[in-house]
Amino acid sequence: MSDFLILGQIIDFPDAETIRHHKKGAIVVSAAGKIIWSGPSRKLPKEYAKLNALDHGESLVMPGFIDPHIHFPQYRMLAAPGKDLLDWLTRFTFAEEAQFSDSNHAQRAAKIFLSLLLANGTTSASVFCSSHVESVDALFSIAEQFDMMLIAGKTMMDVNAPDGVRDTARQSYDDSNALIERWHGKQRLQYAITPRFAVTSSAEQLQLAGDLLKANPGMIMQTHLSENHAEIAMVAKQFPKARDYTDVYDSFGLLGSSSLFGHGIHLSDVEKTRLAETGSRIIHCPTSNTFLGSGLFNLKAASDAGIKVGLATDIGGGLSYSMLATMAEGYKVAMLNGYKPTIAQMYHMATLGNAECLNIGGNTGSFDEGKWADIIVLNPQATHIQRFRQQLSENIKDTLFSLMMLGDDRSIMATYVAGKRRFRAAVS
Ligand code: GUN
Numbered sequence: 001m002s003d004f005l006i007l008g009q010i011i012d013f014p015d016a017e018t019i020r021h022h023k024k025g026a027i028v029v030s031a032a033g034k035i036i037w038s039g040p041s042r043k044l045p046k047e048y049a050k051l052n053a054l055d056h057g058e059s060l061v062m063p064g065f066i067d068p069h070i071h072f073p074q075y076r077m078l079a080a081p082g083k084d085l086l087d088w089l090t091r092f093t094f095a096e097e098a099q100f101s102d103s104n105h106a107q108r109a110a111k112i113f114l115s116l117l118l119a120n121g122t123t124s125a126s127v128f129c130s131s132h133v134e135s136v137d138a139l140f141s142i143a144e145q146f147d148m149m150l151i152a153g154k155t156m157m158d159v160n161a162p163d164g165v166r167d168t169a170r171q172s173y174d175d176s177n178a179l180i181e182r183w184h185g186k187q188r189l190q191y192a193i194t195p196r197f198a199v200t201s202s203a204e205q206l207q208l209a210g211d212l213l214k215a216n217p218g219m220i221m222q223t224h225l226s227e228n229h230a231e232i233a234m235v236a237k238q239f240p241k242a243r244d245y246t247d248v249y250d251s252f253g254l255l256g257s258s259s260l261f262g263h264g265i266h267l268s269d270v271e272k273t274r275l276a277e278t279g280s281r282i283i284h285c286p287t288s289n290t291f292l293g294s295g296l297f298n299l300k301a302a303s304d305a306g307i308k309v310g311l312a313t314d315i316g317g318g319l320s321y322s323m324l325a326t327m328a329e330g331y332k333v334a335m336l337n338g339y340k341p342t343i344a345q346m347y348h349m350a351t352l353g354n355a356e357c358l359n360i361g362g363n364t365g366s367f368d369e370g371k372w373a374d375i376i377v378l379n380p381q382a383t384h385i386q387r388f389r390q391q392l393s394e395n396i397k398d399t400l401f402s403l404m405m406l407g408d409d410r411s412i413m414a415t416y417v418a419g420k421r422r423f424r425a426a427v428s
Pocket residue numbers: 071085089093196197224227288314317
């Protein structure tokens with residue numbers, strides 16, 4: 001591969017207020033897959049003018065989406081009809097995850113899972129694997145072939161879970177260490193310490209997760225927090241000395257600026273303050289929260305408390321791999337809480353904002369020079385109704401708004417990872 005140009009309507013979201021848009025724009029991609037230059041075509045430096053160009057015309061060229069909370073072993077179990085979180089986990093989820101002790105199953109699933117991410121325009125993710133090392137090996141080995149910036153970890157879970165997915169505190173610690181050794185820092189891959197949630201971990205296991213984090217400062221730690229009332233009650237019973245659910249994780253040294261807490265719907269002010277002061281991130285998963293009836297996350301209250309909030313699909317509790325559909329649901333949940341997010345805010349969350357939550361914002365998430373060329377091409381007129389709706393759009397903001405509210409995987413025309421095209425829509 002040599003250096004080349006991508007042409008089109010170039011759009012990225014450098015902060016939550018800004019839509020940076022070049023109607024006729026260009027990105028110069030190096031042979032190594034990094035962004036050398038981006039801006040309006042008329043300002044393209046002369047030395048790049050003769051490069052081969054992939055011209056996407058009027059299509060929108062944006063940074064790849066980033067999904068900061070998704071479960072690989074739930075890749076096909078969307079729409080499992082649970083009554084609530086704990087019923088859904090015990091009746092459907094654990095049995096499906098148990099399949100991932102078989103490395104052939106895990107390998108096949110990893111190809112499908114990563115292909116689905118790319119077909120939805122998602123170029124990076126933070127992923128919960130199953131409790132089996134086989135699932136992590138399978139996922140990382142395929143992600144490595146695709147050059148993806150992927151963060152993933154073996155789920156640690158030693159209590160309140162059935163045979164087939166339950167580990168032990170010591171085994172989860174040893175497995176995590178072996179996986180860190182094998183994968184962390186290889187190409188664009190990073191390991192994440194992944195205790196599932198306080199319900200399925202003993203104090204000993206959470207202590208060992210804290211030890212892993214201490215031994216690997218800056219490594220992502222991902223878990224779930226305060227998603228559902230029955231879950232919160234169980235945690236209070238299991239950890240009677242803790243002030244609240246957040247304090248359980250706090251007491252094992254699990255809060256901090258590389259810690260991602262999925263959901264965080266029913267937090268007290270005291271918990272929010274503690275999350276904010278430690279720099280911990282909340283990852284909002286709106287399609288999962290509405291599907292499982294978990295509650296309406298208050299985006300404004302969390303942001304006002306000073307917490308950095310990411311936005312994720314939470315497949316398979318979530319109902320769509322599409323970050324567009326996820327943004328639309330996030331918008332609706334915010335509206336139900338009486339708050340109207342801006343368009344820049346939602347797109348920023350799904351791209352650079354999520355990258356910043358994962359501490360990879362210096363490498364991906366926007367078109368700044370030196371970042372990886374993780375790029376998607378979108379068609380805001382992919383369906384009949386979108387074509388008619390776009391007739392009413394008078395500016396880029398409205399084009400982006402209707403794309404967010406009506407778009408999904410059909411909107412994705414191409415996905416580039418580190419400068420290589422890894423997905424192309426069959427019909428464009
Ligand atoms: N809490 C613990 N495990 C899970 C999971 O797999 N999905 C969701 N949505 N919440 C969880």
